[in-house]
Amino acid sequence: MSVLKAENVGISYKVNKQWIGAVREFGITVEPGEIYGIVGESGSGKSTIARGLIRYLPSNGRTEPGSRIEFLGEDISAAPPAQMRNIWGARMNLVPQNPMAALNPSIRIGKQIAELIGAHTDLSREAIMDRVIDGLERVNLADPEKLVERFPHEISGGQQQRVMIAMALSTSPKLLVLDEPTTALDVTTEAVILELVRDLIKEDETAAVYVTHNLGVVAQICDRVIVMYAGEIMADAPVYDLFYKPLHPYTIGLLNAIPQPGQTKRDRPLQTIPGRPPSLADLPQGCVYAPRCPLAIEICQTKPPLEAPEAGRLVRCHRWKELADGSINPRTVYATDEDAIITDTLDEEREPLLELDSLYKYFPTRRTVQDIIKGEKPSPVRAVDGVNMTVNRGRTYGLVGESGSGKTTLSKVVIGLFEKTGGEMILMGVELPAALRGRDRETLADLQMIFQNPQNSLNPYLTVGQSIRRPLMKLGGLSRTEAETEVRRLLKAVNLREEYATRYPNELSGGEKQRVAIARAFASNPMLILADEPVSALDVSVQSAVLNLLARLQKDRDAAYIFISHDLSVVSYLADYIAVMYLGHLVEVGEAQELHQPPLHPYTEALVSAIPIPDPARREDPVLLNENIPSARDIPSGCRFHTRCPRKIGAICETDAPPWRADGEGHYIRCHIPIDELIEAQRKTLPEVEHS
Amino acid sequence: MDNIQRIVQGVLRFIRQLFGDPQTAVGTTIVLLFLFLAFFGNALAPYGANETGDIPVSAAPSTQHPFGTDTLGRDVFSRVMIGTSSIFQKAGLGTLLAVLIGTVIGLYIGYQGGWIDEATSRVIDALLAMPALLLALVILGVIRNLSLEQGSLQFLLARNSVLLVIAVVYVPIVARVVRSSTLEIKTREFVQAARIRGESLGYILFREIFPSVVPTLVVEASLRFSYAIFLVAALGFLGIGANPPTPDWGLMVEEARGGNYNIAPWALNFPAAAIALLVVGVNLMSDGIKNIVQKSE
Amino acid sequence: MIRFLLRRLAFFVLTLFLTSLLIFALTRVLPGDVAQVILGREATDAALEATREELGLNEPLLVQYVDWAASFFTGDLGQTFSSPRRDINELLGARVLNSGRLAALTLLLAVPLAVTLGVVAGLSEGKFADGLISILSLSVVSLPEFVTGLFLINVVALGMRQLPIIQSLDWWFPASSSINPNATFSEALPFLWLPAITATLVLLAYVIRLVRAGVIEELKKDYVNTATLKGIPRRRVVFNHVLRNALIPTVTVIATSTGWLLSGLVVIEFVFNYPGLGRLLIFAINNRDLPLVQAIVMVTVVIILIANFTADILYAVLNPRIKLA
Numbered sequence A: 001m002s003v004l005k006a007e008n009v010g011i012s013y014k015v016n017k018q019w020i021g022a023v024r025e026f027g028i029t030v031e032p033g034e035i036y037g038i039v040g041e042s043g044s045g046k047s048t049i050a051r052g053l054i055r056y057l058p059s060n061g062r063t064e065p066g067s068r069i070e071f072l073g074e075d076i077s078a079a080p081p082a083q084m085r086n087i088w089g090a091r092m093n094l095v096p097q098n099p100m101a102a103l104n105p106s107i108r109i110g111k112q113i114a115e116l117i118g119a120h121t122d123l124s125r126e127a128i129m130d131r132v133i134d135g136l137e138r139v140n141l142a143d144p145e146k147l148v149e150r151f152p153h154e155i156s157g158g159q160q161q162r163v164m165i166a167m168a169l170s171t172s173p174k175l176l177v178l179d180e181p182t183t184a185l186d187v188t189t190e191a192v193i194l195e196l197v198r199d200l201i202k203e204d205e206t207a208a209v210y211v212t213h214n215l216g217v218v219a220q221i222c223d224r225v226i227v228m229y230a231g232e233i234m235a236d237a238p239v240y241d242l243f244y245k246p247l248h249p250y251t252i253g254l255l256n257a258i259p260q261p262g263q264t265k266r267d268r269p270l271q272t273i274p275g276r277p278p279s280l281a282d283l284p285q286g287c288v289y290a291p292r293c294p295l296a297i298e299i300c301q302t303k304p305p306l307e308a309p310e311a312g313r314l315v316r317c318h319r320w321k322e323l324a325d326g327s328i329n330p331r332t333v334y335a336t337d338e339d340a341i342i343t344d345t346l347d348e349e350r351e352p353l354l355e356l357d358s359l360y361k362y363f364p365t366r367r368t369v370q371d372i373i374k375g376e377k378p379s380p381v382r383a384v385d386g387v388n389m390t391v392n393r394g395r396t397y398g399l400v401g402e403s404g405s406g407k408t409t410l411s412k413v414v415i416g417l418f419e420k421t422g423g424e425m426i427l428m429g430v431e432l433p434a435a436l437r438g439r440d441r442e443t444l445a446d447l448q449m450i451f452q453n454p455q456n457s458l459n460p461y462l463t464v465g466q467s468i469r470r471p472l473m474k475l476g477g478l479s480r481t482e483a484e485t486e487v488r489r490l491l492k493a494v495n496l497r498e499e500y501a502t503r504y505p506n507e508l509s510g511g512e513k514q515r516v517a518i519a520r521a522f523a524s525n526p527m528l529i530l531a532d533e534p535v536s537a538l539d540v541s542v543q544s545a546v547l548n549l550l551a552r553l554q555k556d557r558d559a560a561y562i563f564i565s566h567d568l569s570v571v572s573y574l575a576d577y578i579a580v581m582y583l584g585h586l587v588e589v590g591e592a593q594e595l596h597q598p599p600l601h602p603y604t605e606a607l608v609s610a611i612p613i614p615d616p617a618r619r620e621d622p623v624l625l626n627e628n629i630p631s632a633r634d635i636p637s638g639c640r641f642h643t644r645c646p647r648k649i650g651a652i653c654e655t656d657a658p659p660w661r662a663d664g665e666g667h668y669i670r671c672h673i674p675i676d677e678l679i680e681a682q683r684k685t686l687p688e689v690e691h692s
Numbered sequence B: 001m002d003n004i005q006r007i008v009q010g011v012l013r014f015i016r017q018l019f020g021d022p023q024t025a026v027g028t029t030i031v032l033l034f035l036f037l038a039f040f041g042n043a044l045a046p047y048g049a050n051e052t053g054d055i056p057v058s059a060a061p062s063t064q065h066p067f068g069t070d071t072l073g074r075d076v077f078s079r080v081m082i083g084t085s086s087i088f089q090k091a092g093l094g095t096l097l098a099v100l101i102g103t104v105i106g107l108y109i110g111y112q113g114g115w116i117d118e119a120t121s122r123v124i125d126a127l128l129a130m131p132a133l134l135l136a137l138v139i140l141g142v143i144r145n146l147s148l149e150q151g152s153l154q155f156l157l158a159r160n161s162v163l164l165v166i167a168v169v170y171v172p173i174v175a176r177v178v179r180s181s182t183l184e185i186k187t188r189e190f191v192q193a194a195r196i197r198g199e200s201l202g203y204i205l206f207r208e209i210f211p212s213v214v215p216t217l218v219v220e221a222s223l224r225f226s227y228a229i230f231l232v233a234a235l236g237f238l239g240i241g242a243n244p245p246t247p248d249w250g251l252m253v254e255e256a257r258g259g260n261y262n263i264a265p266w267a268l269n270f271p272a273a274a275i276a277l278l279v280v281g282v283n284l285m286s287d288g289i290k291n292i293v294q295k296s297e
Numbered sequence C: 001m002i003r004f005l006l007r008r009l010a011f012f013v014l015t016l017f018l019t020s021l022l023i024f025a026l027t028r029v030l031p032g033d034v035a036q037v038i039l040g041r042e043a044t045d046a047a048l049e050a051t052r053e054e055l056g057l058n059e060p061l062l063v064q065y066v067d068w069a070a071s072f073f074t075g076d077l078g079q080t081f082s083s084p085r086r087d088i089n090e091l092l093g094a095r096v097l098n099s100g101r102l103a104a105l106t107l108l109l110a111v112p113l114a115v116t117l118g119v120v121a122g123l124s125e126g127k128f129a130d131g132l133i134s135i136l137s138l139s140v141v142s143l144p145e146f147v148t149g150l151f152l153i154n155v156v157a158l159g160m161r162q163l164p165i166i167q168s169l170d171w172w173f174p175a176s177s178s179i180n181p182n183a184t185f186s187e188a189l190p191f192l193w194l195p196a197i198t199a200t201l202v203l204l205a206y207v208i209r210l211v212r213a214g215v216i217e218e219l220k221k222d223y224v225n226t227a228t229l230k231g232i233p234r235r236r237v238v239f240n241h242v243l244r245n246a247l248i249p250t251v252t253v254i255a256t257s258t259g260w261l262l263s264g265l266v267v268i269e270f271v272f273n274y275p276g277l278g279r280l281l282i283f284a285i286n287n288r289d290l291p292l293v294q295a296i297v298m299v300t301v302v303i304i305l306i307a308n309f310t311a312d313i314l315y316a317v318l319n320p321r322i323k324l325a
């Protein structure tokens, strides 16, 4: 019997006294041991349906009459909370996105899990505690006896999420709903959690619904996938078919918008989906995707039915047959952004723009009682701890590393938001003053920044025009009228219409805001732009357009980028060179395209292998790292990575700082293992990359 | 230009929202009514504040004296009307002054941080350790015993001492609220973008940060205003914020209590009701403002 | 934890120091000639000189401050200036006791009531009970304490006496207070009811508002979803999870309301003619007795700071997140 069977489910929210349909005509059937992915962008309704399926909606939400949700053969579509309480926790559990918020901050971990078990069994206190400890062991948490006494804030995010998983599995539920459980985690931790979830679900024969925006995660973990858009199912298919035989233009768009491992901007530009998702309050008449669909024709003004091209597949598109029989080539559905094609090569040597020479940034910490007793100075946080790096004109440098590696601090020291503690920064042959105050107008104009969060990077009380005009006048020295003209030119350059100049940020979508932020950064004609995770807050379909835009502007304006990201596939797509940072210093520097082949620093190797590859045929076991990243106050001796390194060769790694090793072609690795041996060892483990 | 237009539009929309919800509309109407009296009460009052003449003493409310007369034969209705202006001057202008100064301090220390912030915050804490009423009593108690030359600056200040005291006791509170709001806003990326452009301190504080503080500030100001009315009334009642025969609401209540209450209860009830009504109005309005601000965020 | 305590303690001392400077500045420096203020405009030169001598006003300001501050540490506050001259220590002792009783009874009445109402309102946000409670607290908060006080005197204490049945209740509600300084708490109780009820009303709305906001904020948190989805009864979700976190800040709320309460008492004691610290302050101000004013204000501030300090520590003890800080 299916664990969960839903048909024709509709969910609405009451917003400003009006009911808005967030999900319409949803259906799903989940079998035991099956992981069913629901993938979509923000606003697609994926989280709403996840909560709707377990009948746990916010107070302004309701399940539409006519919806049918069957759980273990029992109709729960209208079950009152009192009835659901017998099911929740016992046979149906949720793993939420943010484990820190989902755990009660003032109750010990053991007690929180025990409460769940206690509510659904008659076990004795001791027996419950035993089960808690067993459960924590199952999710590979070390020292569970001690852990149960801890409070949530005392453990790391990855550990918290394992606690949530242990809790969710502690009553052996029949259905597990996972709502973006790894989105808040580092890629290395994500890999660990994904593997864990996959194994445990298969082992327990649990049925799982896995909600995510990340197609890589879908490919790695799901058996079947539903693609949602604007509250409707666009496609429903086994994971392999979805990736290899996509039948819906939207699915094709999503797949073409993400960089494949090894793909760089020099290979071909990413394809982009034009426009933005519709507002739920104002949906298009026919196909909801029609305004953005390159294949839209006359008939698309009527709503396409959900059809079954073959058993076990559903698609909602009038033209799926043409895609199925090959009369439409999925590769050419979306236009390629010709402007973003890069033709130059890295062979040409460019002159140095910015040189960092043993750059340091320490943050003082408060003295602890122990420090006072021992009479010691408190050890500072060594956020940036001796970085040497050269940035050449017109090139892109990707800076990668887990959170806490110091990459953001490094960029803020260069831009002047933090003042360096030591070392030198040379900009075009001249010493770059540490403080913003000390920098003259030209220097300020030369260095600009693009921030992560488009929500906050524009002042909500200034129009787009005002935001872009300010640097033009202040740094570019333009008059008011000259600046107005330039604003229009810049808006055009970032593919926004002129009338955006008079709009306020709250009238713009996330992607549009980020374009404005990019226009503002380019306003002063900078030589170097620091971009700190500029696309990580954006949806996939918007992300590729912004990446292409960055590539094109670089070509036109010859600006250099330092591009910071946790997403290695994005970095290796856009960057020319990569610098890998770990605990305040660099461990590897080289050309971006070398990132996917040996030799790699063992840390880089782990990062690369942790990327969830958007290809269900390639589910290699990643190199798993433990999550205990040492604190930057207390950096390990010898090689900083030795506490986590899977390739550690012995005591030397703990005592001696490793040397930089060069492969003779501009690729440098800081490790005790010689280059040849690294190549030899990694040839066996690293995934092959096909270059297109 | 578009800025001015936007501000005007914003204010208009705000006023429309104030009247959009019944509770808030009632509150706003009450406040506006009193504000009207504050400006025109003096001209509209049928009698002078201390006019006695042939008026009957302790007369019950009648068409001639809607609120009756007090034990000295003064028309309570007129005195309440005339007294409105003094409460708005003291509480209203005092709050306004506190908001202005507190905002500047709060923006500055919140943005600058470091030891300036640390030191100022400690002083603010020390000031807040003393309840507002106590602080006001001590300052006023000292000031009113000073012998000052007429026409000197000190004399002028002392004449407006209640207004100034309201400002003094509320500056630290406003500064603290603005500071904490600034602390949050300054981490937003548009402020960093301004710093990277090398913008001046003044530009960053007032053009970049200040607009985002305004919603919080409006809520805080309306709350402060209602407390200020309380404070002014209490000071008058304790005989320290106003001297007889001023038609101060608090003082009127004090003069009419005790034995006088048995003779002319209306002389106590009406000014007391006026205070309560105004505070209800301000509170309803301030609740409404809070909701509007929260919704727009 | 130790570090936290030390920090709080340092903070306490610093605030006390700054406040004492402030009081000193207000009562010694602001007036210009303190002797003149105390003795009034018609004082003779000789009398002025004598007063200056007694208060040490001819010394440099720094010496004056140190002397003055030292008097607090040694617990010798000197004498009042208004006649009859009395020992400030003795006078304050009795008054602090009286105000303390009033405050204690008020807290006893107000805190449980306010917390209950606040929790109820928070849990039923936007529903009938919430609306009722917020209307009630709004109307209470809009009445100045002297208005409520006078109302209680005129209607409850005096007015109800007209009714024969109530006359027997005279013990409960005397209209004014003339407490024997040595009265026990139960002897004093009849005089405390009305002022305490007045003070309770003042406090009530303030605490309800904060508790309600706290509960609403906690209810929005994600862990409430986790708890609900455990399938445990709503009652357990509320008591074991929501209130546990929502009520921790209430400790601080109660402490900060001490300051609020003490200033409310100034007015209330004046209305009820209750012999507490607040009425003494008004008396001192009206009689220009600056040394007495200083002493009263300092004592009040110390009480408030101790309350805040205790609350900080309680908060840290109750909140596991602080322990390691």
Ligand code: SF4
Pocket (backbone or CB within 6 Å): A248, A249, A250, A287, A288, A289, A290, A291, A293, A294, A295, A296, A297, A299, A300, A304, A316, A317, A318, A319, A320
């Ligand atoms: S129905 Fe038409 S508009 Fe919709 S996805 Fe298919 S082709 Fe595109």
Ligand code: SF4
Pocket (backbone or CB within 6 Å): A602, A603, A639, A640, A641, A642, A645, A646, A647, A648, A649, A653, A658, A670, A671, A672, A673
């Ligand atoms: S030096 Fe040793 S510990 Fe460090 S990365 Fe190389 S092998 Fe690993």
